[in-house]
Amino acid sequence: MSAPAPVSDPLAAYRITEAPYYRPCSGEVALYQHAYAHRLPLILKGPTGCGKTRFVEYMAWKLGRPLVTLACNEDMTAADLVGRWLLDADGTRWHDGPLTLAARHGAICYLDEVVEARQDTTVVIHPLTDARRMLPLDRKGELVHAHPDFQLVVSYNPGYQSAAKDMKPSTRQRFAALEFDYPDATVETEIVAHEAGIDAALAAQLVGVAQGSRALRQQGLDEGISTRMLIYAGILIRDGVAPRDSCEMTLTRALTDDPDLLAALRQLVDAHFP
Structure with a gap:
């Protein structure tokens, strides 16, 4: 008698087999674990490039759960x-x-920048984010009851969205929330050095540029330089690109086209890379 054919794993492509690098900043890891223990839906709030997606990847790996991501x-x-x-x-x-x-x-299903989707689209998540934990498939005539291990996580940047794209109260109140921001200088330096493969002194110079740019958010800049952008700059410098050229390519030109803001950002780069 032949052995039965092996059952394929529908989530094989979404399993994280190696630990993503993530540097905890406060108690977010423990708080997420408590939320997952009760399968609470979660909102991750914070600026672009501050580590929200990497955090979800790290937690999925730590919990041994597949991660299905949709931008x-x-x-x-x-x-x-x-x-x-x-x-x-x-x-x-x-x-x-x-x-x-x-x-x-x-x-774990991760909807990145959820408010970019139309509100008549995201309303389909409502039955999954309360005690029902179910998903009606009207076009198929099926009612999917969520697997016990399922969790819904969404992210958005509250400082970047217009009022027209803000999250509806009827959606927001279905979630618990964790708030993220850019790490303090010491931690951000450690992250940039590790991810870009550069020494701590160079990483600290890049972080200094970023911190100065974030102060410009009150002067017309929509967002300051993100940790992710610093990593890009560090990678280019590591590969032999001159620091000022790398910063021009990955930090200043990538962030804005406004002549006055470009001039202010270049002054920051000049101050840290004389």
Whole structure:
């Protein structure tokens, strides 16, 4: 008698096998673990490039759960989240969307920059974020009850969104929240040095530029230089690009086109790379 065929793992592509580098800043790891123990839906709030996505990746690895990630945008439809009927060689078949896949099989589903999606699209998450923990697939005529290991996590940047794109109270109040910001200078220096493969002294110079840029947020700059941008700059410098050229490419020109703000950012670079 032949052995049964092995059952394929529908979440194999979403399993994180190596620990992502993440430097905890306060008690966010323990707080997330408590939230996951009760499968509470979570909002991660904070500026662009401060480590929200890396944090979710790290926690998925630490908890041993697959991570299904979707970057939200204004053209995203409910079908992009839950799934649709598609025609293939075998006829018309239902294909689960990322939210349905995670809910059905027990992954963490991460919706990045959730307020970029239209509110009539994100309303489909509501039944998954209360005691029902279910997802109606109206087009398929199926009601998916969330797997016990399923958790929904979303992120957004409250300082960057317009009022028209803010999160509806009926959605916001379904989530617990963790707030993120750029790390203090010592921790950010450690992160940049590790991720870019540069020494701490150079990383500290880059962090000094970033901290100065963040003060310009009150003077017309939408966002300051992010930790992610510093890592890009460090990588180029490590590979032989002159520091000022690297900063021009990854920090100043990438951040703004405004002549006055460009001049202010270049002064910051000159002050730290004389």
